[in-house]
Amino acid sequence: MLAGGVGGARFLLGLRAAAPEARISVVGNTGDDVTLFGLRICPDLDTLMYTLGGGIDSDRGWGRTDESFTVRAELAAYGDARTWFGLGDRDLSTHLLRTEWLGHGIGLAEVTRRLCGRWQPGVELLPMTEAPVETHVALADGRRVHFQEWWIRLRAAIPATAFTLRGADAAVPAPGVLAALEAADLVLLPPSNPVVSIGTILTVPGIRDAVAAKPVVGLSPIVGGAPVRGMADACLAAMGVATTAQAVGRHYGADLLDGWLVDSVDADAQVPDVAVRAVPLLMHDLAATTAMARAALDLAAELTAGAGAQRAR
Amino acid sequence: MLAGGVGGARFLLGLRAAAPEARISVVGNTGDDVTLFGLRICPDLDTLMYTLGGGIDSDRGWGRTDESFTVRAELAAYGDARTWFGLGDRDLSTHLLRTEWLGHGIGLAEVTRRLCGRWQPGVELLPMTEAPVETHVALADGRRVHFQEWWIRLRAAIPATAFTLRGADAAVPAPGVLAALEAADLVLLPPSNPVVSIGTILTVPGIRDAVAAKPVVGLSPIVGGAPVRGMADACLAAMGVATTAQAVGRHYGADLLDGWLVDSVDADAQVPDVAVRAVPLLMHDLAATTAMARAALDLAAELTAGAGAQRAR
Numbered sequence: 001m002l003a004g005g006v007g008g009a010r011f012l013l014g015l016r017a018a019a020p021e022a023r024i025s026v027v028g029n030t031g032d033d034v035t036l037f038g039l040r041i042c043p044d045l046d047t048l049m050y051t052l053g054g055g056i057d058s059d060r061g062w063g064r065t066d067e068s069f070t071v072r073a074e075l076a077a078y079g080d081a082r083t084w085f086g087l088g089d090r091d092l093s094t095h096l097l098r099t100e101w102l103g104h105g106i107g108l109a110e111v112t113r114r115l116c117g118r119w120q121p122g123v124e125l126l127p128m129t130e131a132p133v134e135t136h137v138a139l140a141d142g143r144r145v146h147f148q149e150w151w152i153r154l155r156a157a158i159p160a161t162a163f164t165l166r167g168a169d170a171a172v173p174a175p176g177v178l179a180a181l182e183a184a185d186l187v188l189l190p191p192s193n194p195v196v197s198i199g200t201i202l203t204v205p206g207i208r209d210a211v212a213a214k215p216v217v218g219l220s221p222i223v224g225g226a227p228v229r230g231m232a233d234a235c236l237a238a239m240g241v242a243t244t245a246q247a248v249g250r251h252y253g254a255d256l257l258d259g260w261l262v263d264s265v266d267a268d269a270q271v272p273d274v275a276v277r278a279v280p281l282l283m284h285d286l287a288a289t290t291a292m293a294r295a296a297l298d299l300a301a302e303l304t305a306g307a308g309a310q311r312a313r
Numbered sequence: 314m315l316a317g318g319v320g321g322a323r324f325l326l327g328l329r330a331a332a333p334e335a336r337i338s339v340v341g342n343t344g345d346d347v348t349l350f351g352l353r354i355c356p357d358l359d360t361l362m363y364t365l366g367g368g369i370d371s372d373r374g375w376g377r378t379d380e381s382f383t384v385r386a387e388l389a390a391y392g393d394a395r396t397w398f399g400l401g402d403r404d405l406s407t408h409l410l411r412t413e414w415l416g417h418g419i420g421l422a423e424v425t426r427r428l429c430g431r432w433q434p435g436v437e438l439l440p441m442t443e444a445p446v447e448t449h450v451a452l453a454d455g456r457r458v459h460f461q462e463w464w465i466r467l468r469a470a471i472p473a474t475a476f477t478l479r480g481a482d483a484a485v486p487a488p489g490v491l492a493a494l495e496a497a498d499l500v501l502l503p504p505s506n507p508v509v510s511i512g513t514i515l516t517v518p519g520i521r522d523a524v525a526a527k528p529v530v531g532l533s534p535i536v537g538g539a540p541v542r543g544m545a546d547a548c549l550a551a552m553g554v555a556t557t558a559q560a561v562g563r564h565y566g567a568d569l570l571d572g573w574l575v576d577s578v579d580a581d582a583q584v585p586d587v588a589v590r591a592v593p594l595l596m597h598d599l600a601a602t603t604a605m606a607r608a609a610l611d612l613a614a615e616l617t618a619g620a621g622a623q624r625a626r
Contacts (some may be wrong), residue, residue: 038351038413068383074406078431089402094389100351118391 001189002128002211004029004197005044006061006229007283009051010203014289016052016122017250018297024123025180027173027207029192030108031128031135031165031200034148036085037075039095040102043148044197045112045127046094053119055090061229064090077195082155083100091202106218111175128201131171135196138162147196149191156231160238163196164205173206181210189218189257191228191281209254215307217228217259218252219292220245223281224265245269250274261292275303314501315524317342317510318357319374319542320534320596322364324503327602329365329435332612337436338493339465340486340520342505343421344441344448344478344513347422347461349398350388352408353415356461357510358425358440359407366432368403374542377403397466422487439493441514444484448509451475460509467542473551476509478516494523499511499613502531502570504541504594506563508548528620530572530613531565532605533558536594537578558582562589572612574605588616 003026015024029044043062050056050064057065067088076083087095094115101111110132116125135147140159147163150156154160165171174277181187192198203209221232233243233304241251246269252260254273264268267278279295282288316325316339342357355374360582363369363377363493370378380401389396400408407428414424421443448460453472461474463469478484494500505511515521526540534545535558544571546556554564559582565573567586575582592608595601 037391037409038416039409068381068402070381070383070402071406072408074403075409078406078428080410085524089383090387092405093391095392096350096384096388097393103351114374115391262548 001025001190001197002027002029002192002201003044003048003190004192005032005047006051008044008190009048009056010283010289011188011192011219011293012052012123013046013286014283014291014293014297015188015190017286017290018293025176026123026125027128027177027180027201028112028125029128029197029200030161031133031196031237032074032147032151033132033134034085034146036082036087037080038099040099041085041095042088042098042108042112042127045125046091048125049094049112049116049119049121052121052123053116055119062086063088067091067247074080075264086313100286105174124176124180126176128177128207129171129204130174131167133165133167133171133204135200136164136166138164138284151196151231155229155232160226160234162238163235165200168203168205171204172173173204174247177273178206180208181207181214184214186297186304187211187214187216188296188300189216189252191219191221191283193227193230193232193235194241194251195232195239196230202256210254215258215300215304216256217261217296218249218257219261219296220248220263220266220281221267221271222248223263227309228282246271258303259296260297261299275299314338314503315340315342315505315511316357316361316503316512317505318345318360319364321357321503321505321510322361322369323596323602324505324532325361325365325436325608326503326599327596327604328501328503328609329608330599330603331606338437338489338497339438340441340490340493340514341425341438342441342510342513344446344509345460345464346445346447347398347459349395349400349414349478350393352405353412354398354400354408355411355421355425355429355440358438359404362407362425362429362432362434365434365436365438366429367571375399376401378498380404386480398461399465401583409512410528420488422489437489437493439489440487441490441520442517443487444480446478446480446484446517448513449477449479451477464544469547473547476512476548478513481516481518484517486517488525491519491523494520497527499610499617500524500527500529501609501613502529502565504532504534504596506540506543506548507554507564508545508552511565515569525569527568528571528613528617530574530609530616531562531570532594532609533561533576533579533580533582536560536576541595559584562587572609572613573615574609588612592623 245266249271263281558579562584576594
């Protein structure tokens with residue numbers, strides 16, 4: 001599975017429940033990563049790790065449960081203006097260890113593995129790359145800012161005109177990523193942001209081809225013309241993609257997708273040369289999320305059987 | 314003034330009160346500095362800054378008031394064994410900013426000045442050097458450890474045989490240090506640890522000569538044969554110096570000292586060619602500490618007048 005933050009993490013809870021025997025590898029987006037206060041912060045990897053490890057603040061969707069913000073308040077008392085970033089005290093320990101290990105020359109894949117030693121996410125969690133890539137956003141007012149600044153500080157209120165993954169040219173997939181994709185029976189695209197999460201992962205040279213070589217089933221993050229969570233509409237607008245389940249399916253396209261799951265309200269969506277199925281796509285609770293994951297696995301099984309039948313024909 | 318941590322900081326509260334018009338520069342020990350969790354931590358500079366800025370935990374003598382230890386608990390949950398170091402959440406903000414600024418190539422003197430912008434200590438606080446020196450301790454069991462590990466983790470329970478300031482050879486005084494010493498009418502040695510605080514500062518090439526060229530009055534950290542606070546006895550033993558006010562005065566010696574203040578119980582102390590005076594030397598409260606500082610200034614004035622009289626003769 002490829003995954004961004006909250007949407008991918010919640011879907012994984014359902015996938016783990018739907019396929020308890022499956023060996024699941026997750027390639028996480030690192031385009032949102034940012035260096036703040038000298039700390040290397042990987043929001044999506046941490047959201048995945050905390051969610052699967054039972055440490056997430058489920059209401060907020062990000063950060064640690066029972067979180068406090070003492071350090072942030074003290075930084076503000078020093079006059080630091082970067083307190084728009086939600087740096088919690090518990091969360092901080094993760095960034096401290098990660099930054100220290102990276103500083104010792106340990107790669108982000110191994111760093112993530114060590115951090116997961118505490119959280120036991122039950123999946124193999126891999127960064128998409130160990131290169132220090134960062135998504136930057138070109139704004140309608142001419143500025144270029146780090147994705148986190150646009151997303152959190154500006155709340156995506158200023159329209160974006162383009163997204164660039166800085167450092168992507170020199171990036172290679174992190175150790176384990178291509179091997180996991182090659183070993184996969186199936187690649188799932190969860191209802192993560194199709195532009196700045198899934199789209200960013202696919203920007204890393206080599207990953208798109210490795211994904212496209214496998215049966216791929218995606219789940220729409222757009223339900224009834226609006227993002228289920230977050231501000232995917234603001235990202236899609238910059239790409240000239242409508243905020244509909246059909247448009248996102250066509251944006252991924254048949255080059256990438258074999259199956260596309262949309263919500264029941266979007267049952268009329270059509271994507272050329274892609275099998276579209278409609279099921280409830282709201283992750284209200286674990287039962288609903290597990291049913292979604294099962295529907296994705298069922299669609300994949302159906303397509304694989306069909307492909308086998310086609311080959312047999 | 315040269316200063317270590319708690320003793321120097323408390324004495325400065327009295328000195329500020331005793332001489333409100335004086336321009337006070339403080340050369341702080343950085344031999345205790347340590348890099349932990351990737352953070353550059355300067356315990357003595359911080360103790361001075363927090364104490365003079367009203368942010369110190371006065372009962373403990375170090376760290377911030379109303380401190381919490383959430384981050385430390387989380388680091389322990391990751392299996393980190395370095396939690397013997399008292400890393401508080403409020404305190405952490407100081408280390409984060411310092412480490413980030415140092416990483417940007419800003420020197421420790423300027424970093425300290427910026428941090429003091431919040432604390433307004435009322436004195437010029439200077440690190441003894443910007444070089445990354447660290448006091449290491451040779452132990453009787455053959456090990457060599459960082460001073461903090463000996464002092465905090467081992468509680469100085471294993472005898473020390475020698476102290477080395479690693480990096481001292483290549484160190485130069487921090488910007489402002491020699492200028493402050495040259496401009497000084499008087500240098501005070503507060504009742505800080507004579508070995509690992511004052512002794513360490515004097516190890517930085519150039520500082521001892523600049524200090525010795527001035528009238529110097531010291532205050533004994535030993536009262537009645539025991540350190541007022543801390544474990545100076547364990548440090549003095551390694552140097553072959555007895556734990557008495559007289560022995561410490563002789564250890565500094567007439568090359569460095571002009572006057573030596575000892576506690577009333579040590580009134581019989583004698584240091585060749587140094588004027589010894591006995592006054593109460595316990596820093597119970599601000600009034601007592603202010604009286605101590607006034608006694609040191611009085612002794613300095615007396616010696617300066619005497620020197621003037623000698624010259625006039």
